[in-house]
Amino acid sequence: MSQTYPDPFRRFMITLPSMLASTMVAVDITIANVALPHMQSALSASSDQIVWVLTSYLIAGAIATPLSGWLAGRYGRKLVMTISVIGFTLASALCGAANDLSTIVIARALQGASGAALIPLSQAILLDINPPERLARAMAVFSLGSMAGPILGPSVGGYLTDALSWRWVFFINIPLGIASFLLMLAFLPESKNERRVRFDMFGFVTVSVALAALQLMLDRGEQLDWFESAEIQLYAVIMGMATYLTAVHMMTAKDTFLRPELFKDRNFAVGSLVRALLGVVVFATVPLVVVMTQSLLGYSAFRTGMVGMPRALGTVAATMLLARVVGKIDTRLILGIGLLFSAVSMLLYARMDLYVDQDTMLWVGFVQGIGGGFVFLPLSVMVFATLSDRLRNEGAALFSLTGNIGNAIGISLLNRELIHFTAASRAHLVEGVRPDNPIVQYGMPDFDAGSATSLAQINGEILRQSAMVGNVDIYYLVFFVSLAMMPLVLLLRTPGPRASREPLPVME
Structure with a gap:
C-alpha cells in the first residue's frame, strides 16, 4: 500500500496549528517558574503550597502522556488534538482568573492533562505528512518548538510578569489556543487504526x-x-x-498499555535512554542558570529572561543548520559534537564567579543552545527513522514521556546536589572566619566579632559565595556527565534508506 503525502500548502497548514499547540505546551513547562513569587503573594500561599502549582501540572501531564498514544489510535488524532487544545485553553483561562490556591492547582492539573497529547501527537503528525527525504526538516521544525519552548519560557514569563501581571502568563495561551483549534478543525487530517486495540x-x-x-x-x-x-x-x-x-x-x-515491541527497536531503546540523560545535561541546567542569575547576580525577572535569549537563538541556529546536513553525514557524529558543545558550555559556566559580566553570560548561553540543538534534532531523526510506522503514536508518546521523566529527575538531582555542595562550601568558608585570619582583616578591616551587624554582613557574604561555589560544582558535574554520555552514541545505528514503508493508519 503506497502512502500519499499532502501538497506543500496543505502540509504547511497542517504543520502550523500542530506546532503552535505543541510550542504553547512546551513554553508552559517553564513559563510559570519566574512568576511563582508573585503568585505566592497574590494567593497568600506558603512556599510549600505554591510548589503544587508546578507539581500538579507535571503529575497530570506524566499520567496523560502515555495515554495519548492509545487515544489517538482509538479515536483519531484530530479528535484527540482538538479536544486537548480546547481543554488546555480553558484551563489556562481558569489559571489566570484564579483567586485561591485550590482553584489554580486544579486548573494546572487540567492544563497538564489536556496538553500532554499535543507534543507527541504533533511529532507523529509531522512524521506522517512528510516523505522520508523530508524527515530531517520535519524534525527540525518540531525541535524548534519543543527545544526552544522551555528555554523561552522564563524570558516570556519574566516579561509578562514585570510588564503586566502573573495572570498573563496563562492568559497569553487563549488567543494561541483559539487560533490552533480553528486551524486544526479546518486542515488536520484524520487518522485511526484499522484494528481497534482494547484499553x-x-x-x-x-x-x-x-x-x-x-x-x-x-x-x-x-x-x-x-x-x-x-x-x-x-x-x-x-x-x-x-x-x-x-x-x-x-x-x-x-x-x-506500554508496547514491548517499541523496545525491540535498538535506536528507540537507546535513544530514549539518551533523551532521559539529556534531562540532566541540557534541560535541568536551564532553571539552575536562571535562579543563579536572579538570586546571586541580582538580575530582574525580565533581564534574566533577556540574558537567556541567546540560548534559544543558539538552538534555533543549530537546528536550521542541521536540517540541511542531517542524512549527509553520520548522525552519530553530530550527536557527539552536540554533547561536546554542551560539555564546553558547562565548563565555561564553571569558570564564572559573582562578578561575571553580562556579555559573558550571553555568549556562553549561546554555546549551550547550540549544544542542545545539535543533540535533539539528530536524536529524534535516528529514533523514528527505524521505528515501525504503526508504532508512531505510542512511540512519540513514550519518547516524550521519557524526556519529561529525565527532565524531572535531572532537576531534582541537580537541586539536591546543589544544596549538598553549597552546604559543604559554607562549612569550609565558616572555618576561616576568625578575627586573627589576615584575609578577614584585609577584606573587612572593620569586622567586629561581637557586633550583630558585622556578623549578619559576613554571614550574608558567606551565603552568596558558598551558593556560587555550589553552582560551579554542579556545572563541573554536568560537564563530566556530558562526556560520559558520548559512548552511548556509538550504540545507535545510522539508518539507511528504507526500502518500503509499512501501511500507515487510514487517513481521511
Missing part, C-alpha cells in the same frame, strides 16, 4: 501510579530531606511495586 486498564493504572509516585517523590524530596522522611519512603515503595507490576504485565499479557 489495558491494569497497565494504565500501574503506569499512572508509578509516575505519580515518582513525581511526588521528586517534588517533595528536597523539602522532606529525601529518604529520611517516611513520606518519601512510602512513595519509593509504591513506585517500586507499581513499576514491577507494569514490567511483569507488559511481558506476559497481550495488547498492553
Whole structure:
C-alpha cells in the first residue's frame, strides 16, 4: 500500500496549528517558574503550597502522556488534538482568573492533562505528512518548538510578569489556543487504526501510579530531606511495586498499555535512554542558570529572561543548520559534537564567579543552545527513522514521556546536589572566619566579632559565595556527565534508506 503525502500548502497548514499547540505546551513547562513569587503573594500561599502549582501540572501531564498514544489510535488524532487544545485553553483561562490556591492547582492539573497529547501527537503528525527525504526538516521544525519552548519560557514569563501581571502568563495561551483549534478543525487530517486495540486498564493504572509516585517523590524530596522522611519512603515503595507490576504485565499479557515491541527497536531503546540523560545535561541546567542569575547576580525577572535569549537563538541556529546536513553525514557524529558543545558550555559556566559580566553570560548561553540543538534534532531523526510506522503514536508518546521523566529527575538531582555542595562550601568558608585570619582583616578591616551587624554582613557574604561555589560544582558535574554520555552514541545505528514503508493508519 503506497502512502500519499499532502501538497506543500496543505502540509504547511497542517504543520502550523500542530506546532503552535505543541510550542504553547512546551513554553508552559517553564513559563510559570519566574512568576511563582508573585503568585505566592497574590494567593497568600506558603512556599510549600505554591510548589503544587508546578507539581500538579507535571503529575497530570506524566499520567496523560502515555495515554495519548492509545487515544489517538482509538479515536483519531484530530479528535484527540482538538479536544486537548480546547481543554488546555480553558484551563489556562481558569489559571489566570484564579483567586485561591485550590482553584489554580486544579486548573494546572487540567492544563497538564489536556496538553500532554499535543507534543507527541504533533511529532507523529509531522512524521506522517512528510516523505522520508523530508524527515530531517520535519524534525527540525518540531525541535524548534519543543527545544526552544522551555528555554523561552522564563524570558516570556519574566516579561509578562514585570510588564503586566502573573495572570498573563496563562492568559497569553487563549488567543494561541483559539487560533490552533480553528486551524486544526479546518486542515488536520484524520487518522485511526484499522484494528481497534482494547484499553489495558491494569497497565494504565500501574503506569499512572508509578509516575505519580515518582513525581511526588521528586517534588517533595528536597523539602522532606529525601529518604529520611517516611513520606518519601512510602512513595519509593509504591513506585517500586507499581513499576514491577507494569514490567511483569507488559511481558506476559497481550495488547498492553506500554508496547514491548517499541523496545525491540535498538535506536528507540537507546535513544530514549539518551533523551532521559539529556534531562540532566541540557534541560535541568536551564532553571539552575536562571535562579543563579536572579538570586546571586541580582538580575530582574525580565533581564534574566533577556540574558537567556541567546540560548534559544543558539538552538534555533543549530537546528536550521542541521536540517540541511542531517542524512549527509553520520548522525552519530553530530550527536557527539552536540554533547561536546554542551560539555564546553558547562565548563565555561564553571569558570564564572559573582562578578561575571553580562556579555559573558550571553555568549556562553549561546554555546549551550547550540549544544542542545545539535543533540535533539539528530536524536529524534535516528529514533523514528527505524521505528515501525504503526508504532508512531505510542512511540512519540513514550519518547516524550521519557524526556519529561529525565527532565524531572535531572532537576531534582541537580537541586539536591546543589544544596549538598553549597552546604559543604559554607562549612569550609565558616572555618576561616576568625578575627586573627589576615584575609578577614584585609577584606573587612572593620569586622567586629561581637557586633550583630558585622556578623549578619559576613554571614550574608558567606551565603552568596558558598551558593556560587555550589553552582560551579554542579556545572563541573554536568560537564563530566556530558562526556560520559558520548559512548552511548556509538550504540545507535545510522539508518539507511528504507526500502518500503509499512501501511500507515487510514487517513481521511
